[in-house]
Amino acid sequence: AQRVTQPEKLLSVFKGAPVELKCNYSYSGSPELFWYVQYSRQRLQLLLRHISRESIKGFTADLNKGETSFHLKKPFAQEEDSAMYYCALHSWGGSNYKLTFGKGTLLTVNP
Amino acid sequence: GAVVSQHPSRVICKSGTSVKIECRSLDFQATTMFWYRQFPKQSLMLMATSNEGSKATYEQGVEKDKFLINHASLTLSTLTVTSAHPEDSSFYICSAPRQGFSYEQYFGPGTRLTVT
Numbered sequence: 001a002q003r004v005t006q007p008e009k010l011l012s013v014f015k016g017a018p019v020e021l022k023c024n025y026s027y028s029g030s031p032e033l034f035w036y037v038q039y040s041r042q043r044l045q046l047l048l049r050h051i052s053r054e055s056i057k058g059f060t061a062d063l064n065k066g067e068t069s070f071h072l073k074k075p076f077a078q079e080e081d082s083a084m085y086y087c088a089l090h091s092w093g094g095s096n097y098k099l100t101f102g103k104g105t106l107l108t109v110n111p
Numbered sequence: 112g113a114v115v116s117q118h119p120s121r122v123i124c125k126s127g128t129s130v131k132i133e134c135r136s137l138d139f140q141a142t143t144m145f146w147y148r149q150f151p152k153q154s155l156m157l158m159a160t161s162n163e164g165s166k167a168t169y170e171q172g173v174e175k176d177k178f179l180i181n182h183a184s185l186t187l188s189t190l191t192v193t194s195a196h197p198e199d200s201s202f203y204i205c206s207a208p209r210q211g212f213s214y215e216q217y218f219g220p221g222t223r224l225t226v227t
């Protein structure tokens with residue numbers, strides 16, 4: 001069965017500092033991984049996906065199949081980055097597909 | 112961008128009663144929608160996959176007779192919590208995938224259910 005692990009429940013950094021949110025996965029198939037973000041009082045939304053190898057709001061994430069990781073990084077954190085971040089794995093089961101979420105990391109960027 | 116709405120945003124019901132939660136895709140069609148449950152300070156747990164025109168697919172451990180799902184049209188899925196109990200109190204969230212991009216989900220704002 002697929003599993004997504006985010007080892008840090010809470011992460012606190014100062015503005016301008018680098019930030020890395022860790023994500024590890026377990027999946028027998030070819031993984032499709034995503035980061036979703038939930039800002040205070042807002043709904044969950046897609047931040048980025050590994051397929052596109054893009055940078056969104058300064059965040060990047062590289063899929064490392066050897067280490068089964070998909071860590072989210074930003075070189076200089078901003079206060080507006082404070083939010084809940086979820087790593088998610090897209091998987092197929094028969095004719096259905098689904099997203100499996102990690103438990104989330106609450107990022108706080110202090111001024 | 113695409114929007115998914117949920118109604119109601121909050122509901123309080125008495126133990127033993129049933130409550131219906133609606134999930135609508137406002138400007139796109141969704142043959143598939145997903146229902147999640149989120150406990151305080153915990154992650155989203157997928158409850159079931161709602162399929163338009165066919166039966167929902169429930170995750171292991173989710174009682175299909177308790178959590179009735181009906182995908183009535185290409186823009187509406189409903190979750191009915193039957194004979195609700197206090198332990199059913201939770202935050203229920205639905206999502207619908209972007210057309211052609213199954214992995215990109217648009218999430219509803221969630222429904223807070225409190226069973227007294």
